[in-house]
Amino acid sequence: MSTFNPSDIGVNNGNIFGFPYNKDAAQIHILPIAWEATASFGRGCAQSYEAIRQASLQLDFYDDKGAFWKTPVYIHEALGEMLNNQAAQKAANLINHLENGGQILDRKEEFDEINALSKALNALVEEHCGKLIKQEKKIIILGGDHSVPFGLIRALSKDQSFGILHFDAHADLRPGYEGFTYSHASIMHHARQLTNVESITSVGLRDISPGEVKIIRNDTHINVYSDKYLANQRLDLRPFSAVIEEILANLPKKIYLSFDVDCLDPSLCPNTGTPVPGGLSWHEIQAFLDALYHSDIDIVGADLCETGNHPWDAQVSARILYQFIGLLS
Ligand SMILES: [Mn+2]
Numbered sequence: 001m002s003t004f005n006p007s008d009i010g011v012n013n014g015n016i017f018g019f020p021y022n023k024d025a026a027q028i029h030i031l032p033i034a035w036e037a038t039a040s041f042g043r044g045c046a047q048s049y050e051a052i053r054q055a056s057l058q059l060d061f062y063d064d065k066g067a068f069w070k071t072p073v074y075i076h077e078a079l080g081e082m083l084n085n086q087a088a089q090k091a092a093n094l095i096n097h098l099e100n101g102g103q104i105l106d107r108k109e110e111f112d113e114i115n116a117l118s119k120a121l122n123a124l125v126e127e128h129c130g131k132l133i134k135q136e137k138k139i140i141i142l143g144g145d146h147s148v149p150f151g152l153i154r155a156l157s158k159d160q161s162f163g164i165l166h167f168d169a170h171a172d173l174r175p176g177y178e179g180f181t182y183s184h185a186s187i188m189h190h191a192r193q194l195t196n197v198e199s200i201t202s203v204g205l206r207d208i209s210p211g212e213v214k215i216i217r218n219d220t221h222i223n224v225y226s227d228k229y230l231a232n233q234r235l236d237l238r239p240f241s242a243v244i245e246e247i248l249a250n251l252p253k254k255i256y257l258s259f260d261v262d263c264l265d266p267s268l269c270p271n272t273g274t275p276v277p278g279g280l281s282w283h284e285i286q287a288f289l290d291a292l293y294h295s296d297i298d299i300v301g302a303d304l305c306e307t308g309n310h311p312w313d314a315q316v317s318a319r320i321l322y323q324f325i326g327l328l329s
Pocket of ligand 1: 169
């Protein structure tokens, strides 16, 4: 640490941002999960953690909010790669089967197999997170597809209640998708089943199924600030800071931050699994994260998921990840 100069070139020392901290000293633990078995469209996010680590070496660390580089951060080896290898090709074949008009029941055993692997992944993530939580470490999950943070959310909810602030183009409220119980499209459904998850606030949604809209309307603890709502506020020339204030004012004092990069304008995440036109601009998300930093909201953990495995997508996510360090410090 004594030799670390944040103004120097980023050294590829294996850690995120080239930071000089080891596992024991680290307060914030970044846990990459190399899993994308249920990805229904584009693939690559299972491996993007390494692209994000590479991109993180390019960052300059000045931030007007604080010297986040002083926070000890450590990136772990990725979890879930073996499970993903067992599941990915089989799952792709099953999605193909459904897309060609096949039924889940035709190949039920294979679907059961993928669902068992998903459960094993969740248990693995929960076990690792549980140990870190006992040591009072803060955790950021680096996806992988958006099914991967469930183990962390469940581990955190064991002895505290909190709300979820969820940035996404999708509601992820399906009770299961394409025959997969723990699909990337179902993470908020599963999180909502946890007694200690008191609310979900989703921002940026713009690709929602009629079934999900029904769920949202019937659940007073799910709040949605859709992309259309945000866009209409802009078109009516309401200050964006007022929109952010409105959203933050309705959040519980303790939140878990779940960030699917497809909430952003696709120019910022062109290689994400399911890009959708529209979305938050770079400056809007920065303003959001700044406001969150300056608020009195306590952030218990976070995930950053669905980053495409491409240097540009990784650049964007590395910068968001650096902001998360500030939020969890
Ligand atoms: Mn998502």
